[in-house]
Amino acid sequence: MTSAATSSGALPASVDAMLELLTSRGYLAERSLATVTYLSLRMGRPLFLEGEAGVGKTEIAKVLSAALGRKLIRLQCYEGLDVSSAVYEWNSAAQMIAIRMAEAAGDTDRDQLSSDIFADRYMIKRPLLQALEPDVAGPPVLLIDELDRADEAFEAYLLEILSDFQVTIPEFGTVKAPHPPIVIITSNRTREIHDALKRRCLYHWVDYPAAERELAIVKTRVPGISAKLSQQVVRFVQALRNQDFYKSPGVAETIDWATALSELDARSLTPQVVGDTLGALLKYQDDITRMQGDTLQKVLKDATSEN
């Protein structure tokens, strides 16, 4: 099972093929994540990924689109996100020019004018509408990132779009996707998403990886890092996650830190090096203060011991 699974465009035919597909693109997923991703592709249901920041939720959408050769359309959510920035907007300035031009040319047919200026070319298409349009490479991957930052009103609107993949534009008509896009929704849980939306999706909580997997991820993503250093880095980070920090470091932070250390040509972890680069791992002053002195020494000793 090699060529069929990784050939561009075709959907993987089994969970193993899915795992292989993700791995071939440098995304080392837990089997459970590969399973729900596979199911979401097979069932045509949106995938709802929730988890701490930096565990690879957004990454999977990027990898999927690259592996399947589909277009990636990303909608970054924020408070106050509305139809004009998520779905479509009329290019009013261009429309006004068109009206003036029509006036200058002496066109006075009102119906003709309104059908002219509400044409496709005056429409600015935003991510959700782009995702509904047919694509030669196949339905695109629609990434709705950090949905928890949008407000409930947008969530309700999204529910409607995800149920029938069509948008009605008053001046224009209804746009319906010939094939629904692959939808991946991520959330950092800064608020609870409504049950109604979760019911539509396949839900998966993305957790921090175990030590072995994280080591494999570091080796994949930070080429040229020494085996000894990568092992120490992963041990150190895993130990930090067991501490009671306000914000534990995610996989993204591990990769950043490993990259930083290899840029600094560090061979192994020393208190000096760790102290200088701790900002790549911990992002809260309180957490950094707690990692001084004895605590740091202890964690470091465990991470660098040879066994």
Next chain:
Amino acid sequence: MAINHLAPEKTEQFADNIVGFARALRAAGMPVGPGAVIDAMSALQVIDIGNRSDVFTTLEAIFVKRHEHALIFKQAFNLFFRASEEWKHMLDSVPLPDEAKKKPQAGARRVQEAMSQPRMTETPQHQEQDLRLSVSDKEILQKKDFAQMSAAEIAEALRAVERMHLPQAELLTRRQRPDARGLRLDLRRTLRASLRTGGDIIDIHRLGRIEKPAPIVALLDISGSMSEYTRLFLHFLHAITDARKRVSVFLFGTRLTNVSRALRQRDPDEALASCSASVEDWAGGTRISASLHNFNKLWARRVLSQGAIVLLISDGLEREADSRLAFEMDRLHRSCRRLIWLNPLLRFGGFEAKAQGIKMMLPHVDEFRPVHNLSSIQELITTLSQPLPPHHRSLIRSAA
């Protein structure tokens, strides 16, 4: 056999019973109008009233119009029409509740109270006076401490709390809607309107920001020292959960429990019952600092992200007061829009923050208010419905 086959005096008795039953339902808080009673009478003309479960189904179909009332109806029906084989000997006296039951079901208390009200003997006006307290009683009740109320007064206070309407404290959101006095130009609508005049812009359409009530997060202390107040506060929180969309409620004693979902049930007794079912440490000790730590770690990011107002309801009597407590309070304070500490101990004139825990917590709250009687709850509601001040540390109210 249908009702019209009974002897005339029996029919009358039956009709009286139906009317009494409807009154009882009304007293238990169900909206039952005279139309429903007439419907019930005519429905009983066509069914066999010898069959108790048929009668139940029939009356339920007529009196219950919302699912959350089904439970109350069932309790009331079973109390009112005791299961007797001979329906014709329906009791005229109101049955007494079975005291042997270990735990009364949700709603039972209200149904029993409703049943124990006088039946139709006096004139309605007279009865109104019996049921309602006189004005001076009300005033006393407003000022009376929850901890010193009799059962009847507590019941009245609960009713008062349920009647309190929470006006909306508005928070500007980033979402826009058409608004003639708005600040932004709505180009799309302006342009569409201009087409009616052949492209000349005459009407300028504008957009303004939508206002939404701020989310409320309540942290309620259920330790032993607070036990006299807990039930009342839960009722209050249930009332505001009912009225607003975004309310989260957490109970803490020795541990922290999220009861937001339990409180969303419409019937207050049922909501409180499922609350108690989910909490394991009623009236135990307090570990404010540990509970706050858990809240900050597990929940703060999930419920405080949208400019929430936090109500911390606690007497602040913490045994393990140390720097952790101050630290967690500080973190909580910095992650919400407004932190209001409600303390029933403030009722004592000359109450000073002597306890170590209170001293630690005080610098980190925006407001410190008493909450021990109806008028203080009313004041709190007024506060919650005022426009929110911007982020700043307002002076701590002295308990004058």
